[in-house]
Amino acid sequence: MDFGYIASGFAVGLLVGITGVGGGSLMTPLLVFLFGFKPAVAVGTDLLFAAITKTGGVWVHHGTHKSVDWKVVSWLSMGSLPFAVGTIYVIKHLMSIGKETTGLITYSLGIALILTACALLIRSVLMRQHTREIEDVVVSTGRFKEMQIPATILTGAILGVLVTLSSVGAGALGTIAILFLFPKMSTLKVVGTDLAHAIPLTAVAGIGHWSLGHVDFTLLGSLLIGSLPGIWIGSHISARIPEKVLRPVLATLLLIIGLKFVLA
Structure with a gap:
């Protein structure tokens, strides 16, 4: 094991703990630019990294806080999981016929980072406005109710493609989507x-x-x-660091990196 990878994992975990930003937004560009990994390997490795590190967080939210709406999770998954599988098959087909997939993954990564940077800038504002007690009624009434479930499935499908291609978007973009789709849901x-x-x-x-x-x-x-202790430490010191300063700086950095990927 390379000490540089462990140190990078710790640094990213620390930032994730402090800012709440998804590790993919930080880890994947780091692996590509600092360590020279191919974008496809960086994305694939980071996806499994995210699946493992997020599991502990869900255990706390579900077991301790009872703060997971499994209906909404199922609606999002109805769109995201089939489209994730479909995206993998498209990549596999392109590889089988000799097409280079690096450009597709790199461009998708750039777009996802730009969208994540924008989401970071508005997420904290939306979350502050959205702070309230847990509501029992999640689905809206009236005409919006008829569109809410299909819109959630469609949102899941978009996230499925974007996350599979870039490993970015499941966190910041998913949060923004849920905030808009379910305005009655607690923060x-x-x-x-x-x-x-x-x-x-x-x-x-x-x-x-x-x-x-x-x-x-x-x-x-x-x-x-590296990342697991980094996340633990970052979560404990997050209250001491002014988020209103750190978050815009991080968003600007992601925006610059995203533009570099898109324009490369």
Whole structure:
């Protein structure tokens, strides 16, 4: 195991703990630019990394806080999981006919990072406005109710494609989507529900990339060794660091990296 990978895992875990930003937004560009991994390997490894690290968070949200709406998770999964599998088959087909997939994955990664940067800038504002007690009624009434479930499934499908191609978006973009789709849902439930949906999505997409040979398990182990204590420490010191300063800086960094991927 490379000490540099462990140190990178710790640094990313620390930032995830402090800011709540998904590890994919930080880890995948780091693996590509700092360590020179191919985008496909960076994405595949990071997807399994995300599936493992997010599991503990869902255990807390479901077991301790009871803050996961499993109906919403199932609706999102109805769209995201089939489209994740379909995206893997498209990548596999392109590889089988000799088409280069690096450009597709790189461009998708850039788009996902730009969208995540924008989501970061508005997420904290929306979350502050959204703070309230847990509501029993999640589905709206009237005409919007008829569109809410199909819109949720469609949102899941979009996330399924984007996350499978880039490993980015299950966190910040998923949270924003749930906030808009379910305005009556509490802030705590929004976070727990998004986290619970991210696990099967990243697991399915990660296993798909594994089948394509896009996962480096030595790298994965090193990242896990570093990131788990990093997340724990970051979560404990997050209250001491002004989020209104750190979040815009992080969003700007992701935006610059995203533009570099898109314009490369």
